[in-house]
Every structure is written in structure tokens, then in C-alpha cells.
Amino acid sequence: MGEIRLIEIKEEILTDNRKSADDLRSALKAQNVFLLNLMSSPGSGKTSLILKTIEQLKDRFRIGVLEADIDSMVDAEKIAKAGVPSVQLRTGGFCHLDAGMVKKGLEAFDLSSLDLIIIENVGNLVCPAEFDTGAMMNAMILSVPEGDDKPLKYPLMFTVSDVLLINKVDYLSLSDFNMKACYERARTLNPRIVIFETSSKTGAGIKAWANWLAEEVKRSGITAR
């Protein structure tokens, strides 16, 4: 028999990434920048929600957006029209961002002129949940058309998220989405998760979410302009 050795390469990679993420988080804190990581499936409304959040918070914070969701410039152009600087990371099919990629993206900003940077992560409920980006807060969107069973299918995403935005609630009347079941499933995985019900179309819940985020940014010690 030949000898067999087993190496847990995934754990090693995640451990290396966690170290880089911690370093990045400390560096950002020292530079007075709050980094928010927004994750979801494709098509759940990340870009629209970011635009609505910018509308609410642009007079309170100097905001930037790190765009990684798709390879085209479309999302970055929408963000730029809202008057905030954006960096488009062309990931070329990678399924997630890691702390090293986020660091490279952030180097393209003038960090001294920003208080809050929002990462629009790759549209995927699996891999992004595994990689700490260096953000101070993880937010996720679950849109009503995706269904209330998603916490059962993608538990890690709900476990690592500080806040869940149940988005596109304007679809509720056409859907059998069970809001109570969704809350229960999410809170079974993560008892401390904060939940907002939102719609970028009707504006429902947007102010509540944006005000809560503003408080969290301040509570973290970031001093806005």
C-alpha cells in the first residue's frame, strides 16, 4: 500500500482569507470607512436596493459602491448616475469575492473621501457566504419570488448575515410566500438576524432599513462628515 495523506485545502484557504479579511477590516476602521457586504441571488434586486439606500443616506454619508455582480458596466453606470463613485470589478465568472479581491477594488477609491462603501457581491447564495470580505456588516436580500424555503436550502448565507432584507414585498399578493415561516426559518439559523421587509418599487421599508443602517454605521464608531 502506498501512503495516503489528507489535506483540507478548503479550510486552509478560508483560514488565509479570514486573516486577510481581519487585516482589511482593521485598516478600514483606522481610515474611518464602514464596509457593508450585500449578498443575494441574481435578480433579487441588489442594485435597485443600493440606489434606494443611496437616496436615503447620501446627505448623511459619503458613499461609494464596489460592484461585482456582473461583468458588464450596467450596474456601475446606474450607480454613477446616482452621483456616487463606483468601482466595477470584472470577475469573469468567479462565483464569489474574497478579501484580497475586495482589497484590490478598494484601492481604486479615494478612501479619505468616503464614509460608507457598499459591496454588491456576486449574485450567488452559496460561495459568497463562505468568504469573509473584510466588511463590518453582512446584509442579504431574499426576494419574495424566490420563496420562503431559501433558509432551508442555503443555511450558511442566513447564518453569516447580520441583516436580512425580504425584498419585492409588492409581489406578496401574487405569491404563496409565507412570511411567518420565513422569519422562523431565518431565526432558527441565526437568532440575532435583523429583518426588514422592503420594496424598491413601492419604497416600503426602505426608510426603516436605511435609518437602521445609519445608526449601525455610527454605532461602529465611524464619524460621518
Place this chain on the structure above:
Amino acid sequence: MGEIRLIEIKEEILTDNRKSADDLRSALKAQNVFLLNLMSSPGSGKTSLILKTIEQLKDRFRIGVLEADIDSMVDAEKIAKAGVPSVQLRTGGFCHLDAGMVKKGLEAFDLSSLDLIIIENVGNLVCPAEFDTGAMMNAMILSVPEGDDKPLKYPLMFTVSDVLLINKVDYLSLSDFNMKACYERARTLNPRIVIFETSSKTGAGIKAWANWLAEEVKRSGITAR
């Protein structure tokens, strides 16, 4: 309008990886070890082909296998039964190996006791083609049941491979696989690709492939025991 910056994160990652791969290749050459990277779809017969290759070459080279195809130990155990040392990389769902992962895997071998190490890469025709592992040679398997159109669908894999093993030729009588079309399609993408038709079941083509590989290893300057 906010400012938009574009960052080609994928190119940066591939460039960093290429540098690590070149360093690894030089280090292995200095240590008199030939590294072969074997790629294919899942189920095309990588493990069986490696076992047949070991049978042919075990008296000519001291062989090791770096196993990354699946998370279980099954493949590594089959290899160990053939009497050669193996390292099982648990990738936990990663779609490819990069040079850094291969380097970590190789650290678990006693390189001074080996002449030839075969990487069984993750079963995937897309991502592994993009990442230089540090190997001296890329080999790929296309099995007859997968179809002769694969060079059209996965061109990069055929472009980066030095040798193509058209495997499971024992299925040809039951298949409409067009061997001539497959050769033409592969050679249009990569005129220098060397092609063998093999079957681990019947043994067809195995000796020709193994003898060719042995010559290539010697030609590269690796001196066997």
C-alpha cells in the same frame, strides 16, 4: 455623475497565479520531479487511467498522485492500493486547483523520493483550464460517451492541453462519436496537441500513451532512478 473605475480582477488573479506556477515549476525541476496535470469532466475515467499508467510506469519512475477530484478518500485509496503515495486535497467544492493549492499538496510528499507526480484535477472542463497548476505538462481526457463536440464547447481546455486522451474507445461501437471530426476540432484549436485513443477497460492505447509520457519525462531532463 459619480466616477466609475473598472478593475479586471480576473486577469490580476490569473497573472498572480501564473507567477506562482512558474516559481513552482522551477522549484520542481530543480528537485528533479516531473509534474503532470490531468484534467477532464467528472466520470471520464481519470482515476482508472492513472492506475493503468502507474502499472506501465512504476518500474521506470517513482510515482506519486495528488488527488483533487472529489472530497471522499475513494480515489486516493484506489491509488494507495496500487502501491504509490497519494495526497488527497479536500477542496470542498472548489471548481479548480490553482498553483498555491498544488504547492500545499506537494508539501505533503517526500519529493526527494519521487520522479513523477500526477495531479488528478477537479472534474470540470472549464475552470481548471484557466489556472496554471505549475505542471510541466497538461493532459486531458475526453471520453467517447461525452461526445465529439466538446472541443467546440470547451475550447480553452483543448488549447491548453499538450496531450488529449480520447478514452473509453470500447464504447465506440455503441456511439455516433465521430473520431475524425474530434481530431479536426481539437487540432483546429491546438495544432500541436498529441492524441491517443485509450480504454482502461480493454487496455487499448495505454502502452502507447505511457511510453510516450515516459519519453517526455526523460526529454524534460528529469533523471529517473
